[in-house]
Amino acid sequence: MAATPDADVGEEEILSYKPLGENSAVSANPHIPSVTASAVLGESESMPDDHPTCKGHDFNSSINSSSSKDADTSQLDSIMQSMLYTGFQATNVGKAVNEINRMRKWRLSDTPWKEGDDETLRDPNIRSKIRARIFFAYTSNQISCGQREVIKFLVQHKMVDVIVTTAGGIEEDIIKCFEPTYMGDFKLPGKELRKKGINRIGNLLVPNKNYCKFEDWMAPLISKMHDEQDEKWMEQARRLVSSNDGAADSEKEPIKPFSFTPSEFIARMGKEIDNEDSVLYWAYKNDIPVFCPALTDGSVGDMIYFHSYKRPGFTLDIARDIRRINDMSVQSYASGQIIIGGGLVKHHTCNANLMRNGADFSVYINTGHEFDGSDGGASPDEAISWGKIRINADPVKVCADATIVFPLIV
Numbered sequence: 001m002a003a004t005p006d007a008d009v010g011e012e013e014i015l016s017y018k019p020l021g022e023n024s025a026v027s028a029n030p031h032i033p034s035v036t037a038s039a040v041l042g043e044s045e046s047m048p049d050d051h052p053t054c055k056g057h058d059f060n061s062s063i064n065s066s067s068s069k070d071a072d073t074s075q076l077d078s079i080m081q082s083m084l085y086t087g088f089q090a091t092n093v094g095k096a097v098n099e100i101n102r103m104r105k106w107r108l109s110d111t112p113w114k115e116g117d118d119e120t121l122r123d124p125n126i127r128s129k130i131r132a133r134i135f136f137a138y139t140s141n142q143i144s145c146g147q148r149e150v151i152k153f154l155v156q157h158k159m160v161d162v163i164v165t166t167a168g169g170i171e172e173d174i175i176k177c178f179e180p181t182y183m184g185d186f187k188l189p190g191k192e193l194r195k196k197g198i199n200r201i202g203n204l205l206v207p208n209k210n211y212c213k214f215e216d217w218m219a220p221l222i223s224k225m226h227d228e229q230d231e232k233w234m235e236q237a238r239r240l241v242s243s244n245d246g247a248a249d250s251e252k253e254p255i256k257p258f259s260f261t262p263s264e265f266i267a268r269m270g271k272e273i274d275n276e277d278s279v280l281y282w283a284y285k286n287d288i289p290v291f292c293p294a295l296t297d298g299s300v301g302d303m304i305y306f307h308s309y310k311r312p313g314f315t316l317d318i319a320r321d322i323r324r325i326n327d328m329s330v331q332s333y334a335s336g337q338i339i340i341g342g343g344l345v346k347h348h349t350c351n352a353n354l355m356r357n358g359a360d361f362s363v364y365i366n367t368g369h370e371f372d373g374s375d376g377g378a379s380p381d382e383a384i385s386w387g388k389i390r391i392n393a394d395p396v397k398v399c400a401d402a403t404i405v406f407p408l409i410v
Helices: 034-040 069-083 088-105 147-156 167-175 190-195 208-244 262-273 279-285 299-310 318-330 344-354 380-386 402-409
Strands: 133-138 162-165 198-201 204-207 335-340 361-366 396-399
Touching (some): 069 088, 088 396, 133 147, 133 318, 147 279, 167 208, 167 262, 204 208, 208 262, 208 299, 335 344, 361 380
Parallel strands (some): 133 162, 335 361
Antiparallel strands (some): 198 204
């Protein structure tokens, strides 16, 4: 992620209107009404000499350069650096790059140790090794499309610490390990696709057989985990009988039924799939927790539903997961959040950071707007009002299709 200079404009630099002076050549012209001259051609204050100016990338600067790979990389870096001064959403992309670089660069050593702080963190060498914890959230469509490979790169190389996604973001990753997703068109008629057993995700196509293969793989795994759950219950029951035999009620060991959490369930999926193309595989291998509070809202939920008729009793403990993600936030010395899309993943990530009085660094990438009061469209400034982003933070929202801008940011 190439660093780019900041281009923030302070409130004190906002232009103020000034009418034309009496000696102005324009106002002195008898053919132009003075009120019109002042309204249309009013004088302005001079901009500071060091104020950033709007200017896009100059492709002529590299027209005579080598066509080698290094030259192409230099060209791309130059384009990304120029975005900050291009204006509109290109400028916000440049700001997002800066914000992500800041969250990745942050170390506890950036904050001086003071009396009353933890003595074990006084050593500058120790402080220099403690990074900001980066929460990375994305909606399922980012896995359905080719963004999956970009996300896999980040997880494979441990560039994020916590993942939050939806049920589709879990199952689509596994499904692609068995069968590909195909290119289609936004205008393909749903009625005809339904007759052919083909599901459309925007301009992508997923045949029903892809889900059938996923279910063939998933069903035995649920049964196996159900066996393990019941075995732990039986083990505890035997231990309780043994330890509580003849003991007074006040001394008896309490019953603590065991259930997997959704994040443990997802980690197991990553372990069992054992496929390096999978995001979940790398999350499992690198011990990066994947949280999905709505895991049952998709094909995984369908499989658990079907399993419940065959063999009731398999449960997932969502309470332990909310404790885990909130504790990870509270125990962070600094936190950053990169959120692609809105809805559940956006709020769940922001709400976890609320537990520590807000994230220090934040980047939103979505196309939501504020007019309907939706959480997806809510601006970073609204999150500040809730304490989900710190009041001294400098958050960025990029209003764009993430499939276009996020690969460039990475």
